[in-house]
Amino acid sequence: LSLSLSLLPVLLLPPPSSSLFCCELAEMGRKELSLRGGAGNGSAASLPFPSSLRDNRIAMAVAVGVTFGVICSFIYPHGLFLSSRVNFDATSANFATSSLPRLLSHTSKKASQQLCASMDRLQLLEADLNALREENEMLKKNEAELALKVKLSQQEREAAQQQLLVLSPPMKAGSVGTVRSLRTNRVVLPDEDLNSDLAKLLASIAINREVIVGISNSNVKDMLKVWFDSLKRVGITNFLVVALDDRIADFCRQHDVPVYRRDGTISAAQAGTGDNHAISGLKFHLLREFLVLGYAVLLSDVDVLYFQNPFHHLYRDCDVEAMTDGFNNQTAYGFDDVQDDPKMGWARYAHTMRIWVFNSGFFYIRPTIPAIELLDRVTARLSREKAWDQAVFNEELFYPSHPGYEGLHASKRTMDYFLFMNSRLMFTVIRKDSKYENMKPVVLHVNYHPDKYERMLALVEYFVHGKKNALKRFPDGSDW
Secondary structure, eight states: OOHHHHHHHHSSSSTTTTTHHHHHHHHHHHHHHTTTTTTTOOGGGGGHHHHHHHHHHHHHEEEEEEHHHHHHHHHHHHHHHHHHHHHHHHHHHHHHHOOOOOOOHHHHHHHHHHHHHHHHHHHHHHHHHHHHHHHHHHHHHHHHHHHHHHHHHHHHHHHHHHHHHHSSOOOOSSSTTTOOOOOOOOOOOOOGGHHHHHHHHHHHHOOOTEEEEEEEEEGGGGHHHHHHHHHHHHHHSSSEEEEEEEHHHHHHHHHHHHHHHHHOOOOOOTTSSSSHHHHHHHHHHHHHHHHHTOOOOEOTTEEEEEOOGGGGGGGOOEEEEEESSOOOOHHHHEEEEEEEGGGGGGOOEEEEEEEEEEHEEEEEEEHHHHHHHHHHHHHHHHHOOOOOHHHHHHHHHHHOTOOOOOOOOOOEOOOTTTTTEEHHHHTTTGGHHHHGOOOSSSSSEESOOOOHHHHHHHHHHHHSSOOOTTTTTTTTSSSO
């Protein structure tokens, strides 16, 4: 380092060829000649001055450099650049030690802020998604209501067209396949003066002048709760309970269920038929009060479970639409039952028409004259006969006119036995066949089994909560 610094002045000196150097040499030459008296004819190349001057300057530069180097060596014993690097490394280390936690803290705080922002955004997206779901459910509900209104309008239009054809002046029969008789009778004119209290109650409950009616007393309170819970679960609101005692009326009010209190006194003829059959015998008389007010009724026993809205699956083209006790096409819709009598020889085979009965515990009845006449006929017979109400109900619907008897001219329809299902079909077929695994009926009537309450709870677990083993403990039929 000292040697380098000693050469630095030499490098900074101007070169000998510069004009200043030449002028100084010329001046010194003149002084030298004058001292010697101008004698001699020597050339400038032989003069010793330029070389001596140059050597002196170099010596001075070396001396200055050596002196400066010694001073620097004393001040910076480890060297100029090494000291700077050590200081730099120490400064960097101190910066890293002091700034790293602050940097990490800043990074963590920034990440936390980003996470909070992401969580807020996620919550907003979830809220938007929930709002869209609710809107979608509302649109689905509106779509179902509009579809039902369209269906009702079409049914009313077809009924009006049929009535117009029948009530029109006599006409010639049309071509083959174009002739149709009247099936849908006109509804009665409502007479609200007969029962103003019930009229007000129905006006606040019924939808499209239709209502589900269940009849109950305290003996079936547990089943009643399962019944109206299933209605609420599906979203059905146009239903009410006809309470035959005060306890069941209070029970319904406690559970926010519309209730209509009526006397539960049974006729003397029905005494001893059992509570269930006695209550069933009352319903035909009670239903008349609804029909004369102009309301269609879907009568339902309390051992019926609802999994869909039944009003979306009615045809409304007949006076009575009823659930069947049948379990296949033949038993539900009718079949040709051939009786063999060998002694008759050539005529040994007699053909009969058979159909399993309508279930009097679940049927839809319109407010028409034939429907009201049906209720009056059944009520009259049950008041004087110790008979099963379902048998009387079917006899009055199906018996034709014959000597001494005038049949009822009421139109009737059998409900789809897969949609409006009885418990025989459910426990003997549906639960055992894998192809029906995802099937869900509109309603299911536990009419074939005496352990109704237990089976109703199990059916809720099976269809609502998806527990497919909930029915395994039950036999096909009953143990007694």
